[in-house]
Amino acid sequence: MAPHSTGDDDGDDVMHDADAMQADANGVNETAPVKSEDIVVKDELEHMFDDDDDDDEIMVDDASAYRNSTNQTVKSAISNILSADPSDPEVMLQFYSRLFPWRQLFRWLNHAELPSTDFANREFAFTLHNEAYLRYQCYPTFETLRRDVLKLNPSRFEIGPVYSARPRDRKQVPKGSFKPLEKELVFDIDLTDYDEIRTCCSKTKICIKCWQFITMAIKVVDVALRDDFGFEHIMWVYSGRRGAHAWVCDKKARKLDDAKRKAIATYLEIIKGGSQSGKKVNLERPLHPHVRRSHEILKDYFRENILENQDPFRTEKQAERLLQLLPDRQLNEALREKWESTIDRPSDDKWRDIDEMAKSTTSKTLVPKVLLEHKQDIILEYSYPRLDAEVSKHLNHLLKSPFVVHPGTGKVCVPIDTSKLEEFDPDNVPTVMQLLKEIDQWKDPIKKEEDEPSSVGRVSDIEKTSLKPYHDLFSRFVKKLLDAERTVMVKEENLEY
Amino acid sequence: MQGAQALRQIRKQKRGNYIAGPAGKDGGLPYPNRLNFYAVPPKDEVSLEEFEQWAIDRLRVLGEIETCLFRNNSTGEIDATLKRLLEKYLPLSSNNSIPESERSKPKGFAGITNERKKDHYSHFILRLAFARSDDLRRRFTRTESILFRHRFTTDDTRERAEFMNSLELDSQPVSDAEKAQYADDLKAVLTSGSRMPAEKARQQFEAETYLKVDWDRVSDLVETRRVFLRGGKAYVPNSMLLSLVMAEFSKRLDDALIKTARVLPRLDEDDRLIPILNHLSKGFTAPEYNSSASPATLSGDAISAAQIDGLSVHFPLCMRNLHTAVRRDKHLKHFGRLQYGLFLKGLGLSIDEAIVFWRQAFSKFTDDQFNKEYRYNIRHSYGLQGAGRNYKPYSCQQILMEHPPGTGDNHGCPYRHFSPDNLNMVLGSIMGVEDRSVLQGVKQDVGAKKFHLACNRVFEHLHEKELKREKDANGGSSGRETIIHPNEYFDRSWSLKNPDKARKRENGGSSSQVKKEIKDEDVTMMSEWYRDTE
The missing domain is CATH 1.20.930.80 (Transcription Elongation Factor S-II; Chain A)
Structure with missing residues (x-):
């Protein structure tokens, strides 16, 4: 095991003994041999959605896979000697060894304190610094996982399903009996899917204005998952650049097969069609309760977030698109005429023009109710969540782990507190460089003399940084999940007797 | 023995x-x-x-x-x-x-x-x-x-x-009090899309009784938002029981078949x-289109990347649309690449030529980006990388049913996935179909959800002369069935426009055809089974 100079990252001493035993029993695993056949760049043509939707366009240098050498970094002033590049292997190594919440990650995926197959049969996949992609890794405990991560030092890693056997042994078990059994139900929302309607930024850029799309999406999806489907353990995680992931961790959600995952994803999907489909929201009336509730939520945001901040109907081309979505030809003619004379009329005014013009128009074909319905559809088309549904539909889809660092931005993929959703600003998410600096600059407020240990005991590295609130949020989430798992187990036992 | x-x-x-x-x-x-x-x-x-x-x-x-x-x-x-x-x-x-x-x-x-x-x-x-x-x-x-x-x-x-x-399905009746509590929601779902007058809707709702089941028992109703959901329970009106029964039927049959498969070797x-x-x-x-197994040759020579622009006049609308999109955007998203790439493979484009084609098509990317992002994918679809599976070109059925296009996607079946206006537009701009009666016919086919008929209609319109000639030559019968595969569309279009070369090819025996075939998988299973018995 790689020695590290500081205390354990999050005070997990309780686990050490059980852990060491486990590690001995699985001695083979400790060395985590990297077989050449395991190194693939991509696998499963059908299930890789690589270039289009993924977060990571920035490629790190083609350095060979970084291995942890014997020379350890001196504890003091780490941030000084490091480059400012978050993809620097040395920076990542410091992060994994001092700040990553391994213990909580283990408890989260293991669903209990004692190591079980929920964790041991779980697939981890590493992207190394040379861009090699290492699939089907697995670990009996968080210590073995941590050790391997420190050795391989991946630029990021992903979490896959729990399999029927250990993923490393997949070639030893009888053909066909190696199957994915469980995985959290996941959702991926990414601002690239909003490019045709967001005007403030494009591609990998993001600002607080377009982040509001994500905020609205979280509101709509979260309430549907809770109220409609009855899920309780939903964690939203910032994806590190311009999106968010949801992990639905309820036992029932983890056991869903592909068909049922697809049913949920399709239930939530109301924006349909590709680049040529014309009007993309076509809903039947009366609206389904989920759609009506979503519309209620979104219509309050529409004026500020969409009309004012995005101003999506400003140019002639954009306004023409708006007209295409409206039902009445004569009304459109009247609007077109008005807007031609007032170039650069803001979207907010144009939106208001629709109703005013409708009142004064002589059109005989215009039905007020139909116009209202079309306006509802437009609000939804410009604000309703655009989910990358393929990610949600497959049990064996891998998703980036919470708390890894985005190699392009250096930001940590932190959980989002949905009770303070509006306050979340991706700009304020700490970067790995900033966190390492915070450790350096931390001074023990109680410590009296230089070489004397603090009176309140060791302070973990996470406590010294702005990562702490996110870590606490994660811990609380995991605790609730574990409490629920215990109750379920007790209930099941009672049923048996 | x-x-x-x-x-x-x-x-x-x-x-x-x-x-x-x-x-x-x-x-x-x-x-x-x-x-x-x-x-x-x-x-x-x-x-x-x-x-x-x-x-x-x-x-x-x-x-x-x-x-x-x-x-x-x-x-x-x-x-x-x-x-x-x-x-x-x-x-x-x-x-x-x-x-x-x-x-x-x-x-x-x-x-x-x-x-x-x-x-x-x-x-x-x-x-x-x-x-x-x-x-x-x-x-x-x-x-x-x-x-x-x-x-x-x-x-x-x-x-x-x-x-x-x-049957003893695992369901609970919904009490009157509960029905009243969710009256608005239940009524909205029940009458959604029917556009019935309020009074009639009210009556229908009053007459309806509901069952409550775990939502995943009726996931097909959930998927299409035809039930109301609350707290993980789906409220199924009696009139929709069929769906519940059907889901149960196929689930039980699926499970039973898997069990049967396990005991088969013992029989x-x-x-x-x-x-x-x-x-x-x-x-x-099932009838399945079997595209030419060997690297196909049209006129005796292998197809090269440079020929594709010229050959694209023989492509069905879905592929012409993808071709137009890749030329316009210098890029295609994942499923677009898959649908179009496998189609080209079906034409007989070799892996080397495929790499050339995509490399040139994605001209806005650097060599480095291309090699990193796309090369593997292309080789994978030829079975040369990863799982080593030799993917077959998608049939119309697959294109219609699997992977509906999302934002920014160009794949799929235009007859199904385009709005009527955009469909008319691309029929004109890409296929050059302006004939009123044909467009009207397409509109009707699409309205009746007969997308393959719409596509065949366009095919017949574009090959009117050639089809007539063929019919005359065959003594009045064309003897052809409906096209059900993009590669079949291509083959027939090419053969009709190049009758001489096509005849030569048919004599060469490498012609592709629609035939009933058994999948490799089944053949091996059976032979293994036989081995066990001998």
Whole structure:
């Protein structure tokens, strides 16, 4: 095991003994041999959605896979000697060894304190610094996982399903009996899917204005998952650049097969069609309760977030698109005429023009109710969540782990507190460089003399940084999940007797 | 060898015919309900002739269902076809068909019992034949489900209720208080899309009763938002029970088939049944377009990347649209690359030429980006990387059903996935179709969800002259079926426009054709099975 100079990252001493035993029993695993056949760049043509939707366009240098050498970094002033590049292997190594919440990650995926197959049969996949992609890794405990991560030092890693056997042994078990059994139900929302309607930024850029799309999406999806489907353990995680992931961790959600995952994803999907489909929201009336509730939520945001901040109907081309979505030809003619004379009329005014013009128009074909319905559809088309549904539909889809660092931005993929959703600003998410600096600059407020240990005991590295609130949020989430798992187990036992 | 033979004989005697066994328990009728969920396997003996004949009769019905699905027939059309077919091959009368007084007597019931016995046995015989591969299982479940749905919907109301009670579905009734609590939501879902007047909607809602089930029991209703959800429960109106029953039917059948597949190898000693089962499963293969197996040649030379622009006039709309998109955007998203790339592969574009084609097409990317992001993908689709699976070009069915396009996607079937206006536009701009009557016909086809007919209509319009010539040459009959595969569209278009070269190619024997074929997978399974028995 790689020695590290500081205390354990999050005070997990309780686990050490059980852990060491486990590690001995699985001695083979400790060395985590990297077989050449395991190194693939991509696998499963059908299930890789690589270039289009993924977060990571920035490629790190083609350095060979970084291995942890014997020379350890001196504890003091780490941030000084490091480059400012978050993809620097040395920076990542410091992060994994001092700040990553391994213990909580283990408890989260293991669903209990004692190591079980929920964790041991779980697939981890590493992207190394040379861009090699290492699939089907697995670990009996968080210590073995941590050790391997420190050795391989991946630029990021992903979490896959729990399999029927250990993923490393997949070639030893009888053909066909190696199957994915469980995985959290996941959702991926990414601002690239909003490019045709967001005007403030494009591609990998993001600002607080377009982040509001994500905020609205979280509101709509979260309430549907809770109220409609009855899920309780939903964690939203910032994806590190311009999106968010949801992990639905309820036992029932983890056991869903592909068909049922697809049913949920399709239930939530109301924006349909590709680049040529014309009007993309076509809903039947009366609206389904989920759609009506979503519309209620979104219509309050529409004026500020969409009309004012995005101003999506400003140019002639954009306004023409708006007209295409409206039902009445004569009304459109009247609007077109008005807007031609007032170039650069803001979207907010144009939106208001629709109703005013409708009142004064002589059109005989215009039905007020139909116009209202079309306006509802437009609000939804410009604000309703655009989910990358393929990610949600497959049990064996891998998703980036919470708390890894985005190699392009250096930001940590932190959980989002949905009770303070509006306050979340991706700009304020700490970067790995900033966190390492915070450790350096931390001074023990109680410590009296230089070489004397603090009176309140060791302070973990996470406590010294702005990562702490996110870590606490994660811990609380995991605790609730574990409490629920215990109750379920007790209930099941009672049923048996 | 003799020893093995003798051993098999003994084992056979010991176990007996695996369909035989102790007769059903006495008292009561063996088949009180017309409908059968096929939960209990048959136990009586049947003769070999009956075994084969019953199975073949059922297979005729299932085969016809699959043909209907392939033609995209509506439920109404399938029902009409089935009604005719079932009367002939697999009749199933209701209890009402005999006088009340006769019903309690086994003798009076004999005719009905025989019908139901045939239905029951033939189902289980076909299970044995079709449990062996994933593909066969999936298709068996699908067609059997449709057969069941047909019978369920045509069943007598009272008998249906009795049957429902016998199923014991895991559901709770929704109380009046609860119904009132969610009245607005329930009513909205119930009347969604019907545009009925408020008063009528209210009446319909008042008359409706609801059941509450875990949402995943009716995931198809959830998927299409046709039920109200609260706290993980779906509120299913009685009028939608069919969906609940159907989901249960296919789920139970799926599970049972997997169990059957597991015990199949243990049934290997019966050398009388294996040939029959084997023969049966061969008869149940969907028509599939088999594109040229060897690197195809059109005029004797392999296709190169540079020829694709020229050849694209022979492409169906979906592929021309992708071609136009890749030339315009210098990029295609994942499923677009897959759909178009496999199509080109089907034309006979070699892997090397494919790399050249995509490299040139994605001209806005650097070599480095291209190699990192796309090269692997292309090689993968040729089976040269990763799983090593040799992917087949997508059929119309796959393009229509799988992976509906999302934002920024260009794949899919334009007849299905484009708005009517945009469809008309691309038909004009890409295919050069301006003829009013053709566009009108396309609109009707699309409205009736007959997307392949729309595509064939455009094909016929674009090849009017050539088709006429061919018809004249063949003495008045064209002898061609509906096109059901983009590569078939290409082949026929190319052959029609280049009749001389096409003839040469056909003589060379490398012509592709529509034929019924058995998948490799099934062949190996069967041969393995045989090996075990010898």
